[in-house]
Every structure is written in C-alpha cells, then in structure tokens.
Amino acid sequence: MEADLVLHSGRVVSHIGEFHGGVAVRDGKIVAIGDRDDLPSAARTIDLEGRVLMPGVIDPHCHLGVNYDYDEDMRTETAGAASGGVTTILLFARNPAGSYIPFYQERRARGESQAYVDFGFHFGIQREEHIAEIPRIAAETGVQSFKCHMGYEVGNSIGIVSSTDAWVYGAMREAVKLPKGVVSVHCENTDLVTMLKKEMMATGRQDLAAYTESRPAFVEEEAIVRVIRLAELTGCPLYIVHTSVGAGPDLAAEARARGVDVTMETCPHYLLRTAYDEDLDARAKISPPLRDRENLEGLWRGVLGGAIDTLGTDHVPFKKTGGDLWSEKPGVVSFAWELPLMLHFGVHERGLSLSRLVELNSYNPARRFGLLPRKGMLAVGADADLVVVDLDLEKEVKATGKGTCLYDGWKLRGWPVLTVSRGRVVAENGVVVESEHGRGRCVTVPESERRD
Ligand SMILES: [Zn+2]
Structure with a gap:
C-alpha cells in the first residue's frame, strides 16, 4: 500500500509522550505510525531531520x-x-x-x-x-x-x-x-x-x-x-x-x-x-x-x-x-x-x-468538544492533522493581517514549518498553500453525517 505522504525521522510528540519516528498518511487519515522501516513508501516523503511532529x-x-x-x-x-x-x-x-x-x-x-x-x-x-x-x-x-x-x-x-x-x-x-x-x-x-x-x-x-x-x-x-x-x-x-x-x-x-x-x-x-x-x-x-x-x-x-x-x-x-x-x-x-x-x-x-x-x-x-478520536490525537485512523515544528528557528512576528496583534516585532524561537490538514499540506515555512482554499470542513455535524 502506497501512502500519500510520509513524514519520518522526527521527534513525534503526543499528549502522552514522545518517540523518534514518523507517520504515514493516506486519504486524509493516519495509516501508520512508527520507525522509518515501519512506514510504507509514499508519493511525497519528508525527512523531518529530528524536528518535532505534533497533532x-x-x-x-x-x-x-x-x-x-x-x-x-x-x-x-x-x-x-x-x-x-x-x-x-x-x-x-x-x-x-x-x-x-x-x-x-x-x-x-x-x-x-x-x-x-x-x-x-x-x-x-x-x-x-x-x-x-x-x-x-x-x-x-x-x-x-x-x-x-x-x-x-x-x-x-x-x-x-x-x-x-x-x-x-x-x-x-x-x-x-x-x-x-x-x-x-x-x-x-x-x-x-x-x-x-x-x-x-x-x-x-x-x-x-x-x-x-x-x-x-x-x-x-x-x-x-x-x-x-x-x-x-x-x-x-x-x-x-x-x-x-x-x-x-x-x-x-x-x-x-x-x-x-x-x-x-x-x-x-x-x-x-x-x-x-x-x-x-x-x-x-x-x-x-x-x-x-x-x-x-x-x-x-x-x-x-x-x-x-x-x-x-x-x-x-x-x-x-x-x-x-x-x-x-x-x-x-x-x-x-x-x-x-x-x-x-x-x-x-x-x-x-x-x-x-x-x-x-x-x-x-x-x-x-467531542472531537476525539478523530482530532487531537496521533493514532491510526485519526485525521492526519499535523504540525511540524522547528524548535530552534528564530523569526520575528510580522503582523500584516487584520486585527490587533500584541506581539508585533517580537523575536520568537520555535516556529511551525509545515501544517498538514487531513493529509494535505496547507502551509509550508509560514506560507499558506493557496490552492487549498475552500478545503476546510465543518466538524460539528449532525449524527447522520459523522464519519468516525
Ligand atoms: Zn471570545
């Protein structure tokens, strides 16, 4: 079985602890978690080089x-x-x-x-x-x-x-x-x-x-x-x-x-x-x-x-x-x-x-808010909603959007470098992937529409 995306060789952190390894993603879900050898081949493979992978x-x-x-x-x-x-x-x-x-x-x-x-x-x-x-x-x-x-x-x-x-x-x-x-x-x-x-x-x-x-x-x-x-x-x-x-x-x-x-x-x-x-x-x-x-x-x-x-x-x-x-x-x-x-x-x-x-x-x-086990967990069968963090990356907050930001110009250490929403990369190095516009789905749905 080929996966859509594999993230490997990272520091994988969940709410209960952490291990060195990665995850494989297919059709928007996590299909495997473990060592590089436990993960299938994929259309896109990313070596995390020790960076943090979290829900x-x-x-x-x-x-x-x-x-x-x-x-x-x-x-x-x-x-x-x-x-x-x-x-x-x-x-x-x-x-x-x-x-x-x-x-x-x-x-x-x-x-x-x-x-x-x-x-x-x-x-x-x-x-x-x-x-x-x-x-x-x-x-x-x-x-x-x-x-x-x-x-x-x-x-x-x-x-x-x-x-x-x-x-x-x-x-x-x-x-x-x-x-x-x-x-x-x-x-x-x-x-x-x-x-x-x-x-x-x-x-x-x-x-x-x-x-x-x-x-x-x-x-x-x-x-x-x-x-x-x-x-x-x-x-x-x-x-x-x-x-x-x-x-x-x-x-x-x-x-x-x-x-x-x-x-x-x-x-x-x-x-x-x-x-x-x-x-x-x-x-x-x-x-x-x-x-x-x-x-x-x-x-x-x-x-x-x-x-x-x-x-x-x-x-x-x-x-x-x-x-x-x-x-x-x-x-x-x-x-x-x-x-x-x-x-x-x-x-x-x-x-x-x-x-x-x-x-x-x-x-x-x-x-x-009743989203477990689909969201909030790194588990096989859960939605592949993931963030990769570079703990040592230093960048300044640049508030360019709407609203009032209380941190403009602050230099912070530790930034997300990759965001995956239901298996799709939606942002990379702080830049949103424009083509993913309109892909978000409502998670509060009637019982008849639930798919977990
Ligand atoms: Zn409020």
Whole structure:
C-alpha cells in the first residue's frame, strides 16, 4: 500500500509522550505510525531531520465575521491559522436575531467554501428562545456546545447580550441531557462591571489600566465561583473561557476535586501581557481585560501544573479606532503566533513539556468538544492533522493581517514549518498553500453525517 505522504525521522510528540519516528498518511487519515522501516513508501516523503511532529493545534475559541465579512474572515483568518500550525478552529458564533438552525446551514456552507482548515461552532445564548431550542440545535446541527456571556453591559460596543443567572442555569439544564453537551461561560459579574465602569468613566481616565481597573479581578473570580456552583447543581459540564485571573486555576482545581466537570481555558495574551505594559494603549482592550504580573504568574502556574486545560486565542479581527477607551471594541488576534509564543515563552523559557503543550493545544480541546478520536490525537485512523515544528528557528512576528496583534516585532524561537490538514499540506515555512482554499470542513455535524 502506497501512502500519500510520509513524514519520518522526527521527534513525534503526543499528549502522552514522545518517540523518534514518523507517520504515514493516506486519504486524509493516519495509516501508520512508527520507525522509518515501519512506514510504507509514499508519493511525497519528508525527512523531518529530528524536528518535532505534533497533532495540529485545535483552537477552541475564536470569533470570525464579527467586524469584517464572514466569508472574507473565513478565508484570511484560516490562512493565518494554517500558517501557525492550527488545523481546527471552533467559532463562538452568535445569532441574536433568531433560530440557530438556518444560521448553521448558512454559516457552515459559506465556511466550507472559504476555509483552509477545519472549523466548528459553539452557539451563544442570546435570547431565551435559544435555551428552548437546544435539543433541536443538537439534533439538526450536531452543535452541543453553548455559550453564555457575562460582563457586557446594556449598550456595549459589540452588541452582546449578557446572560442572566437563570439563562446560565436553564442552558445547563438542557445541555446536560446531550451526550456531549457543554456550556461555556464568559465569567464577569455584569452588574458590577456596569457600576464600576460608570464610576471609572467619570474620572476621565483613558489609559488601558483604567479599563482593567473598571473590571477588577474579583469581578471575574466571583462569576467563576457562581457558575461552578450552577454546574455542580445541574451536573452540566462547564467550560470557562479566557480565564484572566490567577485565582482561576485554583478555583477550577477545587471544583474538580469535588467532582464538578469543569474545564478551564486561558489565552496567550493573559500569559504574556499586562495592562501596565508601556507599549500598550486602548487598542489592547480585551474582554476580560489584561491584568497584572501577579495574575499572569498565577495563570502560568495553572498552565505548568495542570489546572488550566486548554489554550484558546479568542482571535477576533476588529478595526480599532485608537480613540476613546470606552467605545473601543475589545479583541485581539493571534492565530498565527499562538504556537510560536507558547514554544518560546512556555517550552524554552519556562520548561513546559511538549507533550503538555499538545495536551493544552490539541488533546484537551478535542476531548472537551467531542472531537476525539478523530482530532487531537496521533493514532491510526485519526485525521492526519499535523504540525511540524522547528524548535530552534528564530523569526520575528510580522503582523500584516487584520486585527490587533500584541506581539508585533517580537523575536520568537520555535516556529511551525509545515501544517498538514487531513493529509494535505496547507502551509509550508509560514506560507499558506493557496490552492487549498475552500478545503476546510465543518466538524460539528449532525449524527447522520459523522464519519468516525
Ligand atoms: Zn471570545
């Protein structure tokens, strides 16, 4: 049997460990793993020369088509993702206008005509009817992951509808009935944010730290405690998105010890940036906000020690005005740099093991969102979603695309050099293979369409 592609003589890293060898790929799947002698001949053979081979990154958290056109974002941003070693992205999509059934059909079709890599959806609870629609959404679209937002005051600059506690509880009560049901929550106390923001605005401050101090860490901590309690009461798996507070990992670990099924995510920006960094201004506004050194170190302890489960970029391309702090839209981009940032600052500087990085970046997101065993693993029969990394390659971050990058000009050591999506090379040496445009497929599909 001839394979389509063989990658051999590499340092093969999975979530459980590593060995010297490679993989063979045929028809988009991994068909063999092992020593060079165990692998068949192939149409294309690549000698990895000891470089690292890992499962492709699964980014569980992004927003596309929010500011720019959805089709355009699905093309440009998934190209960036492919160049950064990301082979699956999960979009937190919202449809405040109505039902998610036609919305899904439309977004899926448009996404599949544009994307370079695979993608899937979580749906935001934006009105009470969405809670009642959960069983039908799961049956007709396959989406079993729902998000409740908090911390967006009425009249916020991006039109997000915050959930009440009743919405969170109601969504959990429905999602827990699904085989892979999970509720994600953006944890910030909406009432406190509304009040404290008003007070801070009255001071006239316009610096980035004023935004941070208008929604201090306790506002997020309080909400984390509250939603963990609701998850405990309903038995619903809980996914805490973009944790920015250092106390977060401890709260998650305590809850897990009591048997609560809680998964915690943080983002590269909370590990690498603070609101007090001198080169940052209102354009670095993110929700929740960048914090301080102490919170940053607490998050690293969670990443290194195991209490943080996943990394999401919260990638969202916005045109920023650079004007008024309070009306500036929150969000930054990092698809293309998340992996190099974690290799540089995590693996090289803080001793993060590569298998732990695979767990954070691929295995845990796949497990949480029902993509195992097709995604997130190096196993025979799994999709051949792979990334080859040169741990010693040094390059500068060059932000040429849309959105705000917080790392422009940073010199990083450790970069992806080859990205394979379902057996096809979609990026090589940071350059996307243009002809793979429109090859990405939706991974959240109804049961009748599942092929694993
Ligand atoms: Zn987000």
